[in-house]
Amino acid sequence: MTDENVLSQNFEIAGGDFSNAGNISTKIKEILQEIGINSSIIIRVAIAAYEAEMNVVMYAHKGVITLNITPQQLQLKLVDEGPGIKDIELAMKEGYSTATDEMREMGFGAGMGLPNIKKNADQFKISSTVGKGTVLKIIFFLN
Amino acid sequence: MTLKEIKDLLEAEIICGDNCLEEEITFAGGSDLMSDVLAFSKPGILLLTGLSNVQSVKTANIIEAKAIVYVRGKKPDKEGIKIAKKKGIPILSTKYMMYKACGLLYSHGLPGVSNAQKL
Numbered sequence: 381m382t383d384e385n386v387l388s389q390n391f392e393i394a395g396g397d398f399s400n401a402g403n404i405s406t407k408i409k410e411i412l413q414e415i416g417i418n419s420s421i422i423i424r425v426a427i428a429a430y431e432a433e434m435n436v437v438m439y440a441h442k443g444v445i446t447l448n449i450t451p452q453q454l455q456l457k458l459v460d461e462g463p464g465i466k467d468i469e470l471a472m473k474e475g476y477s478t479a480t481d482e483m484r485e486m487g488f489g490a491g492m493g494l495p496n497i498k499k500n501a502d503q504f505k506i507s508s509t510v511g512k513g514t515v516l517k518i519i520f521f522l523n
Numbered sequence: 524m525t526l527k528e529i530k531d532l533l534e535a536e537i538i539c540g541d542n543c544l545e546e547e548i549t550f551a552g553g554s555d556l557m558s559d560v561l562a563f564s565k566p567g568i569l570l571l572t573g574l575s576n577v578q579s580v581k582t583a584n585i586i587e588a589k590a591i592v593y594v595r596g597k598k599p600d601k602e603g604i605k606i607a608k609k610k611g612i613p614i615l616s617t618k619y620m621m622y623k624a625c626g627l628l629y630s631h632g633l634p635g636v637s638n639a640q641k642l
Binding site: 399401402403405406409419423426427430431485486487488489490491492493495496499 | 555556557558559560561562566574576577578579581582584585586587602606
């Protein structure tokens with residue numbers, strides 16, 4: 381953390397907890413509305429956070445989303461403990477999914493999540509270690 | 524088209540938000556797949572869906588949908604209604620299936636999300 385930070389907050393996500401899925405991104409959206417972030421940025425952040433949260437709920441054991449805001453940018457960093465992604469290039473392809481029936485019944489698992497996060501972000505970085513987990517850095521410029 | 528006109532066209536029941544019937548709806552989209560809704564929606568959309576679990580309401584809030592119409596007579600559960608009320612998202616339920624509900628609205632002049640004016 382630097383002196384520049386205006387806000388930094390961690391949110392824990394439990395893997396497999398479908399009933400609470402979406403609550404953290406809803407909370408993040410509320411925080412951004414309260415501090416007066418531009419509404420066209422809020423919706424992009426909210427969509428990216430929701431997709432990322434759903435990914436943890438669906439695939440990982442647990443994860444943490446860190447919301448970090450400076451005057452210049454808003455960063456969502458997501459670190460999860462889970463199976464990781466073997467082929468990131470494939471996972472970034474629209475329509476590719478390893479979702480189960482349960483996930484599809486929830487309306488998810490169409491293979492749009494990661495590409496949609498990238499589409500909404502100004503910068504997007506993903507790294508993953510099979511058997512350990514995945515890290516996403518999602519950056520939105522505020523100016 | 525107002526929400527009231529949509530309610531009448533679809534012979535829909537109001538689940539919550541009966542104070543919002545004069546709200547103007549300018550475009551709509553229909554999907555049971557929240558992944559697609561998240562990928563292709565625009566703020567202000569009228570969301571038609573047959574997915575009535577709580578995730579549909581949470582998704583509607585994230586994408587800033589103006590209202591939700593559940594098709595095939597579906598209704599959200601208590602948790603979904605609670606969130607919709609808190610977030611001020613009106614919910615209607617129609618007995619019509621997705622194809623007919625969308626067709627009725629489209630043929631009466633409500634365009635799809637891809638034709639929506641850029642906001």
